[in-house]
Amino acid sequence: MIGKRLLTxxxxxxxxxxMDAERYRxxxxxxxxxxxKARILVLHILDHASSPMAADEIFLCLKKIEPSANLSxxxxxxxxxLKKEIVLKTTLMDDSKSRYEFNRREHKxxxxxxxCNHVIPVxxxxxxxxxxxxxxxxxxxxxxxxxxxYGVCGRCKKE
Amino acid sequence: MIGKRLLTxxxxxxxxxxMDAERYRxxxxxxxxxxxKARILVLHILDHASSPMAADEIFLCLKKIEPSANLSxxxxxxxxxLKKEIVLKTTLMDDSKSRYEFNRREHKxxxxxxxCNHVIPVxxxxxxxxxxxxxxxxxxxxxxxxxxxYGVCGRCKKE
DNA sequence: ATTCATGCAAATGCTTTGCATCATT
DNA sequence: AATGATGCAAAGCATTTGCATGAAT
Numbered sequence: 468m469i470g471k472r473l474l475t476x477x478x479x480x481x482x483x484x485x486m487d488a489e490r491y492r493x494x495x496x497x498x499x500x501x502x503x504k505a506r507i508l509v510l511h512i513l514d515h516a517s518s519p520m521a522a523d524e525i526f527l528c529l530k531k532i533e534p535s536a537n538l539s540x541x542x543x544x545x546x547x548x549l550k551k552e553i554v555l556k557t558t559l560m561d562d563s564k565s566r567y568e569f570n571r572r573e574h575k576x577x578x579x580x581x582x583c584n585h586v587i588p589v590x591x592x593x594x595x596x597x598x599x600x601x602x603x604x605x606x607x608x609x610x611x612x613x614x615x616x617y618g619v620c621g622r623c624k625k626e
Numbered sequence: 627m628i629g630k631r632l633l634t635x636x637x638x639x640x641x642x643x644x645m646d647a648e649r650y651r652x653x654x655x656x657x658x659x660x661x662x663k664a665r666i667l668v669l670h671i672l673d674h675a676s677s678p679m680a681a682d683e684i685f686l687c688l689k690k691i692e693p694s695a696n697l698s699x700x701x702x703x704x705x706x707x708l709k710k711e712i713v714l715k716t717t718l719m720d721d722s723k724s725r726y727e728f729n730r731r732e733h734k735x736x737x738x739x740x741x742c743n744h745v746i747p748v749x750x751x752x753x754x755x756x757x758x759x760x761x762x763x764x765x766x767x768x769x770x771x772x773x774x775x776y777g778v779c780g781r782c783k784k785e
Numbered sequence: 786a787t788t789c790a791t792g793c794a795a796a797t798g799c800t801t802t803g804c805a806t807c808a809t810t
Numbered sequence: 811a812a813t814g815a816t817g818c819a820a821a822g823c824a825t826t827t828g829c830a831t832g833a834a835t
Contacts, residue, residue, distance in 0.1 A: 537817050537818075665790090723825090
């Protein structure tokens with residue numbers, strides 16, 4: 468009986484993926500979006516990515532699971548999820564493509580390696596107060612800000 | 627005798643433009659670049675712009691003075707000036723085109739209106755220390771940062 | 786005279802769109 | 811059944827490139 472023994476590693480992964488899929492389904496339904504294979508898989512990919520991904524990277528990843536998938540679907544899916552604020556879109560300096568990440572609804576910034584383009588999300592924010600006071604000084608209604616810090620990562624420094 | 631009377635406003639503008647042109651010539655020569663009409667005019671346009679300009683905007687502006695001018699020349703000029711750090715390149719959020727500005731060699735950031743896209747350069751920087759300590763914590767060699775603050779400007783608030 | 790910049794046209798890369806078909810509600 | 815999502819192909823926009831010509835050193 469499965470209930471009586473420990474799960475194998477593979478079974479555990481499958482179980483987690485199924486729970487994830489359930490979460491994405493709920494998320495989509497709650498937002499008033501249809502549950503489609505493409506959307507669930509894109510959400511899964513972004514949710515498990517360690518840094519923001521470009522549309523073509525997401526597409527490549529998606530194609531491994533769903534070979535009939537299409538790049539325009541990826542773009543359309545991302546736009547839909549963006550409008551619902553389920554994902555976030557960023558454009559890094561000197562990068563012609565936009566990158567997307569799962570919106571974990573935490574205020575954060577990015578530390579970007581200018582050599583390998585690896586992105587490390589950074590929690591916490593040193594400038595909320597500053598942004599507010601600057602806006603009021605200039606007669607702006609504050610709406611947000613973007614901070615990216617650029618440098619050379621440890622691995623690239625060695626090379 | 628011109629030396630004896632005050633200059634008219636038009637004469638004054640012409641005089642200033644000629645002095646500007648001289649400055650741009652020196653700048654180009656000092657950097658080891660050839661002095662061409664296109665470069666001098668692009669520099670003039672950017673130097674007098676109140677906010678960062680997109681390539682096509684620069685081109686439009688240039689075409690009024692030099693109707694034979696070409697968009698690829700604008701792009702090539704901007705790339706050349708960028709490599710010599712005479713101009714700076716920015717990509718604002720939700721904007722598919724890059725924008726260029728004269729490099730006044732002052733560290734600054736941008737306050738951007740999310741309605742009309744107007745950009746106000748802001749002097750001073752609240753995060754230099756933060757960036758350094760973050761980099762050292764993550765094993766990065768700091769190289770710079772980018773801070774943009776978004777809001778709705780006074781004029782757009784009224785509408 | 787040499788080196789480099791330009792105009793033009795064509796190509797590229799990322800992203801968007803029209804349309805017929807298919808899946809989800 | 812109705813609404814909305816997908817695949818495919820084609821178009822769109824910003825940017826880059828090849829090449830012959832022309833201008834700056």
